[in-house]
Amino acid sequence: QKEVEQNSGPLSVPEGAIASLNCTYSDRGSQSFFWYRQYSGKSPELIMSIYSNGDKEDGRFTAQLNKASQYVSLLIRDSQPSDSATYLCAVNSNFGNEKLTFGTGTRLTIIP
Amino acid sequence: DVKVTQSSRYLVKRTGEKVFLECVQDMDHENMFWYRQDPGLGLRLIYFSYDVKMKEKGDIPEGYSVSREKKERFSLILESASTNQTSMYLCASAMGYAEAFFGQGTRLTVV
Numbered sequence: 001q002k003e004v005e006q007n008s009g010p011l012s013v014p015e016g017a018i019a020s021l022n023c024t025y026s027d028r029g030s031q032s033f034f035w036y037r038q039y040s041g042k043s044p045e046l047i048m049s050i051y052s053n054g055d056k057e058d059g060r061f062t063a064q065l066n067k068a069s070q071y072v073s074l075l076i077r078d079s080q081p082s083d084s085a086t087y088l089c090a091v092n093s094n095f096g097n098e099k100l101t102f103g104t105g106t107r108l109t110i111i112p
Numbered sequence: 113d114v115k116v117t118q119s120s121r122y123l124v125k126r127t128g129e130k131v132f133l134e135c136v137q138d139m140d141h142e143n144m145f146w147y148r149q150d151p152g153l154g155l156r157l158i159y160f161s162y163d164v165k166m167k168e169k170g171d172i173p174e175g176y177s178v179s180r181e182k183k184e185r186f187s188l189i190l191e192s193a194s195t196n197q198t199s200m201y202l203c204a205s206a207m208g209y210a211e212a213f214f215g216q217g218t219r220l221t222v223v
Contacts, residue, residue, distance in 0.1 A: 032209040043202060043214040044155070051209075088155065092209045098143050098162060099170070100204070100212055104154030 003027060004091050006103035015112050019076040023089030023103055026070070032092040033065055035074045037085045038105070044088055048074060079110045115139070118203050118215035125222050131190040133218050135203030141213075143206045144186035146170075146178065148199040149217075155202065161186055193222045 006023045013019040021035070032051050036044035048063040050056045050072065056063045062075040072091075076083055089103040119134035137144065143162050147155040147170075157170030159178040167178050175197060179187045186205075190197055198221050206212035 032211075034211055043217050046211045046213070049211050090212070098206065098209050099157070099160060099168065100143075100145060100206065101157060101171075102147070102155040104152070 003093065003101045004089055004103040006087075006089050006106050008104065009106040010109060011106055012109045012111055013079050015079060015081060015110050017079055019079045019083065019108055019110070021074040021076075021087050021089075021106050021108070023072045023074075023091075024070055025072070025089075025091045025101075027091070027093045028067075028070065030067075030070075030091045030093055033063070033072045034090040034092075035061075035063060035072075036088040036090060036102075038088060039085050076108075081110045081112055084108060084110045116203060116205050116213050116215040118201075118218050120218050121216060123218055123220045125190075125193050125220065127194060127222055129190075129193045129222075131193050131220070131222075133188040133190075133201055133203075133220070135186045135188070135205075135215055136184050137186075137205035137213070138184065139205065139207070139213075140183065141205035141207045142183075143208070143212075144180065145204040145206070145212065146176075146186065146188045147202045147204065148172070148197075149202055150199050158188065193220075195222050198222045 035048040038044040050063040086105040145160040161180040203215040204212040
């Protein structure tokens with residue numbers, strides 16, 4: 001089992017709709033969870049971090065964490081064409097040191 | 113703002129060469145990481161370091177080594193470059209369990 005798994009996509013969503021991205025992880029001791037956005041040819045940039053169970057909202061973005069189910073999600077409301085990118089889920093594993101592991105990413109396309 | 117700087121944006125090397133990729137961060141972060149990114153495979157961790165002179169193997173360390181002699185600098189070394197090491201290499205730094213910040217990436221081509 002991979003340490004961090006994402007729905008592989010690609011995912012296409014109409015402009016103005018809600019995009020939902022999902023991620024599961026294998027290490028129950030993981031402490032911190034991140035969503036990064038990566039445009040083609042660019043480095044990943046952080047869009048959300050979440051450390052405790054529940055929802056965290058920042059503008060049009062909401063991250064949801066459920067540690068019991070080992071599940072992290074990202075919702076993008078009112079999707080815009082500029083949201084078209086690859087979204088990477090990252091988990092900081094608790095193997096004694098702060099190893100940061102990424103999923104393979106989900107490519108999101110917002111259709112105007 | 114955190115700044116993570118990688119020494120080269122593009123690099124072309126010959127098979128068998130020893131290659132050094134350098135990464136410098138300016139925020140006194142404890143942790144530094146080297147990843148490679150290939151289409152369809154996401155970011156795969158090569159090595160990470162949690163302190164000066166300390167290192168841990170990631171998921172794909174074979175063919176690579178690292179050096180961290182100063183806190184701000186983390187070097188990735190390809191001992192004898194091979195064509196299957198052609199990839200985008202990304203360096204990142206983080207404080208503890210907090211978010212990581214990335215450099216601009218080095219696109220390495222081995223011919």
